[in-house]
Amino acid sequence: MTVDAESGMDRATHVPAQKPTPPAIRRWRRLRSAAIVLMTQGAILAVLLGLWDHVTENNKQAAFMFGSPSAIAGFLGEMVRDGSLWRDTYVTGLETLLGFLVGNFVGTVIGLSLWYSRFVSRVVEPFVIALGSIPIIALAPIIIIWFGTGLISKVAMSTLSVVIVALVTSYKGAVGVDTDQINLMRTLGASKFQIFLKLVVPASLTDIFAGLKLTVGFALIGAIVGEFMSSSEGLGHAIFKAGSLYIIPKVFAALVATIALALLLTFVVGRIERLLMPWRRIH
Amino acid sequence: MTREANGVSATQRVTAGADVAPAVPLVVRHVAKSYEVDGRLVPVIGDLSMTLDTGQVVSIVGPSGCGKTTLLNTLCGLLTPDSGRISWYGQEITGQPQNVGYMLQKDLLLPWRTALGNVMLGLEIRGVAAGEARDSSHAMLDQLGLHGFADHYPSTLSGGMRQRVALARTLVNEPAVLLLDEPFASLDFQNKLLIESDTAKLVRERGRSLLLITHDIEEAVSLADRVIVLSKRPTRVKAVYDIALGIERTDMMAARDSRDFSKYVRQIWADLDVVLQ
Numbered sequence: 001m002t003v004d005a006e007s008g009m010d011r012a013t014h015v016p017a018q019k020p021t022p023p024a025i026r027r028w029r030r031l032r033s034a035a036i037v038l039m040t041q042g043a044i045l046a047v048l049l050g051l052w053d054h055v056t057e058n059n060k061q062a063a064f065m066f067g068s069p070s071a072i073a074g075f076l077g078e079m080v081r082d083g084s085l086w087r088d089t090y091v092t093g094l095e096t097l098l099g100f101l102v103g104n105f106v107g108t109v110i111g112l113s114l115w116y117s118r119f120v121s122r123v124v125e126p127f128v129i130a131l132g133s134i135p136i137i138a139l140a141p142i143i144i145i146w147f148g149t150g151l152i153s154k155v156a157m158s159t160l161s162v163v164i165v166a167l168v169t170s171y172k173g174a175v176g177v178d179t180d181q182i183n184l185m186r187t188l189g190a191s192k193f194q195i196f197l198k199l200v201v202p203a204s205l206t207d208i209f210a211g212l213k214l215t216v217g218f219a220l221i222g223a224i225v226g227e228f229m230s231s232s233e234g235l236g237h238a239i240f241k242a243g244s245l246y247i248i249p250k251v252f253a254a255l256v257a258t259i260a261l262a263l264l265l266t267f268v269v270g271r272i273e274r275l276l277m278p279w280r281r282i283h
Numbered sequence: 284m285t286r287e288a289n290g291v292s293a294t295q296r297v298t299a300g301a302d303v304a305p306a307v308p309l310v311v312r313h314v315a316k317s318y319e320v321d322g323r324l325v326p327v328i329g330d331l332s333m334t335l336d337t338g339q340v341v342s343i344v345g346p347s348g349c350g351k352t353t354l355l356n357t358l359c360g361l362l363t364p365d366s367g368r369i370s371w372y373g374q375e376i377t378g379q380p381q382n383v384g385y386m387l388q389k390d391l392l393l394p395w396r397t398a399l400g401n402v403m404l405g406l407e408i409r410g411v412a413a414g415e416a417r418d419s420s421h422a423m424l425d426q427l428g429l430h431g432f433a434d435h436y437p438s439t440l441s442g443g444m445r446q447r448v449a450l451a452r453t454l455v456n457e458p459a460v461l462l463l464d465e466p467f468a469s470l471d472f473q474n475k476l477l478i479e480s481d482t483a484k485l486v487r488e489r490g491r492s493l494l495l496i497t498h499d500i501e502e503a504v505s506l507a508d509r510v511i512v513l514s515k516r517p518t519r520v521k522a523v524y525d526i527a528l529g530i531e532r533t534d535m536m537a538a539r540d541s542r543d544f545s546k547y548v549r550q551i552w553a554d555l556d557v558v559l560q
Binding site for chain 2: 178
């Protein structure tokens with residue numbers, strides 16, 4: 001009782017004197033909670049795969065229609081051995097990456113520069129909305145006519161899937177900058193270009209990165225759809241070919257590689273975000 | 284203590300003198316400003332005249348919503364008045380006046396810049412060499428009691444510290460005139476007194492002029508040489524007080540303890556004519 005009262009007093013009068021948790025213990029706690037999350041995720045995956053395997057094990061029809069984890073693993077092994085997994089993943093990865101980079105670069109540059117002129121942005125707005133509402137798949141036949149059946153047409157598909165989203169998110173970030181902050185820059189004597197460079201661009205980074213994360217998936221869709229239309233390699237090609245031949249486990253095997261590619265790209269974007277926005281890390 | 288029965292005539296007397304001497308930092312004559320709301324013209328500033336002399340600290344107090352911020356934005360060239368004249372150092376200018384520092388209740392620190400980076404902003408914009416900008420920004424942070432916090436991001440600083448960084452960002456540009464709009468309104472009492480005292484020191488020691496817009500009467504009286512009381516909208520000058528406390532004007536606690544302090548506060552409070560709504 002007295003001990004409680006004393007420690008209560010102590011806390012009330014010497015708040016800053018409270019011992020901070022040592023960094024080693026804090027790190028260990030963080031690691032432990034991360035491990036628990038990872039283990040739970042692994043358990044869910046194992047249960048789902050187990051159920052899938054169990055249902056398809058003694059049922060030939062189900063195994064044909066839905067594949068099975070063991071058959072998928074078998075095809076993955078085969079694709080690793082004959083080298084097609086690396087080749088297809090590399091091809092699709094390259095198309096996706098190029099489309100992602102070109103589309104985001106072009107979209108972000110245009111989106112941010114629209115901040116410069118209210119007039120131009122108002123003129124351009126309906127065109128952007130119109131272009132953004134076109135389903136990219138509808139453009140695929142024309143793109144193949146324009147750019148052929150090689151790498152360039154897939155990169156073009158991927159770029160087109162990305163560019164409008166990148167434009168809209170970066171523009172939204174740029175026009176969302178606090179007016180008071182712009183006024184402050186003006187009272188400090190900043191020119192419009194200085195306001196753009198020192199305030200608008202960094203302030204838009206949060207929205208730009210939200211767009212980047214979103215467009216990883218879009219870039220991949222563009223590349224895969226491009227491969228569906230006409231191709232001789234790539235994960236989309238593998239999926240399309242296996243699907244046409246009713247080899248469903250092989251479709252899933254190529255899908256696993258596609259998912260892995262998407263996760264890898266998202267991870268890299270997240271890392272770059274942490275690197276470029278160090279002030280977001282401390283809280 | 285000089286209580287002017289008619290504040291307008293008092294300011295007019297002062298500004299009349301100011302017209303002859305063009306070195307007066309800020310002269311405002313008969314400024315009016317309206318906003319258009321739903322096609323109707325709403326007058327915000329009716330007819331406002333005032334003067335800020337070199338080395339003088341002037342506080343403007345007024346009832347809530349009397350257009351204090353509109354006034355400040357008009358003074359720094361962010362808004363254009365409908366009529367009237369604003370002259371900085373005897374010249375009417377368009378756009379931002381030179382050598383004037385501006386600070387609001389919101390600290391407006393850039394979250395991606397450290398405390399030092401935020402303080403350096405104005406120097407960077409003016410093209411001051413990086414090394415020099417760094418040195419003077421460090422010195423300014425040290426003067427405001429932020430030694431050792433230069434590399435902290437704003438998100439890791441307390442409200443009082445952030446406002447100190449904002450003050451450092453304003454002062455590092457060596458402005459001859461400071462325009463402050465409720466800069467300490469969001470701070471707790473202790474922090475407010477400390478930063479008010481520091482502001483008073485940094486302004487008075489360097490002979491700077493300060494125009495402080497506030498709704499805190501005690502803040503206005505304890506800091507200022509002159510308090511201008513504004514009326515409700517459309518705003519005009521209701522009364523002007525020259526504050527004589529007979530003490531060193533950099534200690535806010537001493538100012539509050541001085542003999543005439545509460546008399547000024549009571550009179551200004553009466554002028555504001557605040558009624559419960």
